[in-house]
Amino acid sequence: MSRATGDDLSYRRPVPLWWWLHKRTYFVFVMRELSSIFIAWLVLYLLLFVRAVGRGEAAYQDFLDDAASPWLVTLNVIAFAFIVLHTITWFSLTPQAMVVRVRGHRVPGIAIIAGQYAALAAVTAFVAWLVLS
Amino acid sequence: MKFRIEPFVWLAFSGGGVLAALFMPVLAFLFALAFPLGWIDPPSHDHLDAIVSNPLTFLVLFGLFVVMLVHAAHRFRYTLYDGLQIKHRVLVGTLCYGAVLVGAFACLQFLGGATQ
Numbered sequence: 001m002s003r004a005t006g007d008d009l010s011y012r013r014p015v016p017l018w019w020w021l022h023k024r025t026y027f028v029f030v031m032r033e034l035s036s037i038f039i040a041w042l043v044l045y046l047l048l049f050v051r052a053v054g055r056g057e058a059a060y061q062d063f064l065d066d067a068a069s070p071w072l073v074t075l076n077v078i079a080f081a082f083i084v085l086h087t088i089t090w091f092s093l094t095p096q097a098m099v100v101r102v103r104g105h106r107v108p109g110i111a112i113i114a115g116q117y118a119a120l121a122a123v124t125a126f127v128a129w130l131v132l133s
Numbered sequence: 134m135k136f137r138i139e140p141f142v143w144l145a146f147s148g149g150g151v152l153a154a155l156f157m158p159v160l161a162f163l164f165a166l167a168f169p170l171g172w173i174d175p176p177s178h179d180h181l182d183a184i185v186s187n188p189l190t191f192l193v194l195f196g197l198f199v200v201m202l203v204h205a206a207h208r209f210r211y212t213l214y215d216g217l218q219i220k221h222r223v224l225v226g227t228l229c230y231g232a233v234l235v236g237a238f239a240c241l242q243f244l245g246g247a248t249q
Binding site: 015037039042043044050060067072076083087091097116130 | 149161169171176178186207239240
């Protein structure tokens with residue numbers, strides 16, 4: 001009909017840039033999403049670590065010394081905190097994203113979460129054993 | 134039926150999320166904090182070299198890292214859309230998934246270099 005009606009239908013209320021600072025749950029949501037940057041950073045860091053190991057003993061020692069510099073430690077402490085946030089939130093959300101059935105019965109969410117923590121413990125123990133033994 | 138890439142990206146996103154949640158805490162703690170800061174004595178170079186030069190380690194790390202990068206890129210893409218309200222969908226998608234391709238190439242180079 002009129003042009004104004006068409007405009008009204010296509011109107012979208014603009015969302016303010018800092019909408020996620022208004023509520024704690026929104027803030028945690030955005031922090032959880034930002035964990036992606038730190039996962040990418042740690043992949044890059046681990047790649048550089050492997051490269052240093054491949055380049056020989058001196059390069060490995062140099063890398064460890066560089067990694068102990070205050071700015072890199074600060075970055076890695078922040079990255080580790082985001083990884084912990086990712087792990088906790090990912091495990092908590094899994095039962096909502098996935099329905100597991102055993103013999104026709106739905107596995108309760110708490111069992112799925114506990115299973116993931118058991119897997120985390122197993123992976124952690126295996127990697128620690130492989131690297132430290 | 135029209136082929137769509139989107140479901141496969143979501144699959145890689147989920148897989149990468151699970152693997153990052155399981156593997157990253159111990160890898161980040163040991164290699165980014167405990168060894169550089171001397172909380173735990175770093176392993177000898179020979180021991181780590183023996184691990185990273187094993188072809189199986191190459192395969193496992195390559196798979197882990199690439200899937201984690203897809204996860205990170207896919208999530209960051211939506212952070213830009215929803216969090217920062219950046220609506221240039223094609224540009225954001227190209228940059229995010231382009232970064233994954235560069236990252237996968239870096240994985241091939243760096244992990245492959247250590248395997249030889």
